[in-house]
Amino acid sequence: MVAAGDRTHGWTTPHFFVTMVASAVSPSLELSMRAQTLLFLALWCLVLRLPGWAQSSTALDRVPQIPYTRFTLPNGMRVILSEDHTLPVVTESMIFDVGGRQEHPGRSGFAHLFEHLMFEGSKDAPKGVFDHLVEGYGGSDNASTHTDYTFYYETVPSNALPILMWLDADRLASLNVTETNMKNQISVVEEEKRMRVDNQPYGPLLYVDLGASAFSNWQNAHPVIGSFKDLDAATLNDVKAFFDAYYAPRNGILTIVGDIDPVKTEAMVREYFGWIPNRGVIHPVNTREPEQTKEKQVVVHDAHANLPALAIAWQGPPRNNKDYYALAVMGELLFSGTSSRLYQSLVKQQQVAIDVEGGLGFPEANFVDYRSPGLFGGFVVQKAGSRITPDLVEQLIFREIHEIEANGVSDEELTRAKTKIAAEWVRGQQTTLERARRLAIAGLMDGNPETANTLLDMLLRVRSDDIQQAAARYLNHARVTVVVDQPGAAPPVKATVATHLPATSPQATRKEKTR
């Protein structure tokens, strides 16, 4: 499930949630927080060369590419460079092939805790130096932990690129975590969990209970933010083993985008990163998810919510197959903006909700973040009132899905959705950070940064019958999970949680629902 852990800002969250917490961060942090919300629907590229181009041109007649070169260091570290001199700005990022899914039972939340530790000092850049230098040279930095990857980035005026290389190389070569620093960061992460999840309306719903309910394999079902018990149990041995296995050069990609000279930059990368040895061994985890055959419904009591809400999810298709592209477009049709089907139905016509959010990948920020299995899901903040039951909201959602499944979508509606996807993708490509993120995710998840330049075309080729078939296959009653968020404290505890299922939040009670 979700939960990108952001070191200083809380998590990369669905748009709705960000708007609620944005005012809670200190003012100086708001800018980048806001920038992150732009990523929510950030979509991906297309390419002129592909045969499907005629269809794509209905949305875009000039196709912007992210240019790049790449090479691999002798130690196996992959490197992607992309040159752009529009402004004297450069982003350096490192992505590692590790996320919440690689955690072991008893250590939930460890990948995110480790992300924090990466800022706690290394051999030649002790605690405090990293942030002081990045900000002192006029830049910003942060990182986020997801189910399937961990992403670190810094954006600075381009004169300071050598400083970034020195800082990133030092922490990758010789991270230096002390017992004191680890305990300190466990407290910081726990405070973050309190602020962003436990004390927020809908926090447990979105970041714990939805994933815990929709998945049954612990590797997929446990929250990236973890539990207090598991975080407290972390040891320095865990830190060392995790660092050696997952933060070896061969397990990551360095991506540098912006005002660079590629030749000089490549030489500098070889100098700073080429000597770093590999360490440790990765033991793959089993993330296979059994097929769900019966609807699940869970009720969460939410003391912080003033309005009832509902989250809904289905296990999604494998990354990059035909249904994946179709459901990405389906997410746009159902959830994106005020012209979307569910906004029109739930907010405008039936007037049962004040907001809806969702799509493929939900509640991850974006469907490109997921390596299967992921979710197709949504979140509805309902109006108060006894007329508006969770069953009614669920029926209204299924009504739109069934309507599309039965009748397909008109050319006009489909073109509109694709035009929005194309424009949103172009908007996202403006910053060095977003281009670095796209190249890095494509490089890691698809094994080739070029998919950052071809994905949009795959989406623009989706046809109405592709969507009908994917909806029928994936978005049906037997595969659905509904989590109902009821405002108010939980009633006296009634232990109904079945033992074979992963733990939900303490506020959740589970009931199987049959149809």
Added chain:
Amino acid sequence: MKLDRLLAGLLSGLLLIALAPAATHGSVLPSAGQAATAAPDMTHPPQVGPIPAYRPPASVQDQLPNGLHIIVVEDHRLPLVTLRLALHAGSSQLQPEDAGLADAEADLLTAGTPGRNARQIAEAAASYGGQIDAEAGSDFLVAGTSGLSNRVDAMFALFSEVMLHPTFPENEVTLRKANMLQELQLDRSDPDYLAQVRFSQLLWGRHPYAIVTPTEASIARIDRQKLLAFHQRLFLPNNDAVLVVVGDIDSGMARSMAQQYFGQWRFGNPPVLSNPAPPVRASRRIFIVDRPGSAQSTIMLGNLGLTRLAPGYFPFLVANEVLGGSFNSRLVADIREQKGFAYGIGSRDVPKLLHGAWHVITQVRTPVTAEALQAILAQLEKIRTGPVSPMELQQAKQYLAGSFIRQLQTQAGVADQFLNVQLYHLPHDYLATWVQRVDAVSAAQAEKSAQSTIHPNSELIVVVGDARAIEAKLANLAPGMITIYNEKGEVTGSYPRTGVRQVPAP
């Protein structure tokens, strides 16, 4: 200390704004393609040059006969165009009993026109790849949209239709009012929102900047007639209105589209309001918004500040940066890193058209509320009296410069900057010289601006938290009584407690 030695490079190599072209990287490099196997010297960070010369994007500016200002910035990197329209139609043009009307106006511009209903407007916007958003601030209402450059004509047409001919259909107004009531419930569960509402009320007094949120009563007063009257009175091209066009469009074509779609807009007589002066605060006062059982307290404190045109504005930007503007700041170092009271803390200057404000905001654990406030006040005193070190000065200036340049990466960022220049009547070279103006600030100027702008002894302090858990210790930090409010803004008591009483909100 090792940290100081490592950071020393910050001072030596870092003059802002070189006039030279792009800097070269300072390290000695092996030739490209050659694999280095030995570790480089990692014991100290590499030396680097200054921030490369920065050129702000060029603009073409014009004014239509009806008074509308036009600013066009060409940006052909991507097939995208961004539009902004702003005018002097913010919440401060309203009476307090109409709080929320400007927000409703902004939200309902897209609710209907003579030719289209809300859904058709949303679909028309989606057809060029965007949506139209509008937001009312205290001075200005700002609307914007963006879309693919091959649909720019449709974008201009819809944007103009929505801005100039909104109809505010009855059913949409009714729905919006119902949802505003629900949103008010949602907002009131957020302690930072409660702090900001109370802080604004108390800071601005009878000045219209005081009103930042509607109430149940003011939402009830909103109707179609009021929305139409607001539009008629304030949506005038000569009411400080400005249209900004940024993107993949020829500036000549952008100007002719502006003429085509906004040239018929009738000018009128914008109202001139005279506002009462904000109150002058002689002594420090604490106010509590009670949230029984709250695990955290939100502390918000501050005073009136500076406008962008005030002589000491740039020195104050730098001083504020040193104090609490970034992660490197004194407040973060002390309150978060050293004392562990809070996860985040920051200080911020909020320059408006007529006056400025300045505040610190943080969320702390309930048991340390008074200690945290005391520590913050000590930091305010320190920035007024102690020196700003050369390293602090340099870091603050670099951070401001870097942040400014970074936000120009997006069309939205560029549009907002040009919009500000026009709306706040700033000099034409403002964007081109912004970084130099920051760079010119001396430590002495920063210290002086802190002395004249930050007033710990007459600070307005609002704490949202569990009153009974925090009031006694807080009372030691300010003279006089602490007034206690509930979440709706009603006065429910005071400390020292003299018996519970119910007094309506002022």
